[in-house]
Amino acid sequence: MKVTVNVDCTPEEARSFLGLPDVQPLQEAVMAQMQERMLGSLKSMDPEVLLRTWGPMGMNNLEQIQKFFFSQFPANAGTPPGKK
Structure with missing residues (x-):
C-alpha cells in the first residue's frame, strides 16, 4: 500500500x-x-598595507x-664548466 500526501504551503x-522558530x-x-x-x-588585502606588514624595514629588508x-x-655557479 502506498500513500502520497501533497501539502501546498509556504x-x-x-x-x-510544525512549531519551529522563525x-x-x-x-x-x-x-x-x-x-x-x-x-x-x-582592507588588509591592499598591496600597500601588505608591503608595510611584510616588510617593516622597507627596501632594506x-x-x-x-x-x-x-x-x-x-x-x-655562474661560470661555465671548465672556465674556473
Missing part, C-alpha cells in the same frame, strides 16, 4: 504549523555581521633577503 506556514531575523543579523567582517578584511638568497649559491 515555508513560513510550514514552520509555524530564525530569519537571526540569520539576517549574522549575515550582516559576516558582511561587515569580510569588507573589513578586504628586501635587500637583506636578496643577499641571503644569493649567498646560498656557490661563488662559481
Whole structure:
C-alpha cells in the first residue's frame, strides 16, 4: 500500500504549523555581521598595507633577503664548466 500526501504551503506556514522558530531575523543579523567582517578584511588585502606588514624595514629588508638568497649559491655557479 502506498500513500502520497501533497501539502501546498509556504515555508513560513510550514514552520509555524510544525512549531519551529522563525530564525530569519537571526540569520539576517549574522549575515550582516559576516558582511561587515569580510569588507573589513578586504582592507588588509591592499598591496600597500601588505608591503608595510611584510616588510617593516622597507627596501632594506628586501635587500637583506636578496643577499641571503644569493649567498646560498656557490661563488662559481655562474661560470661555465671548465672556465674556473
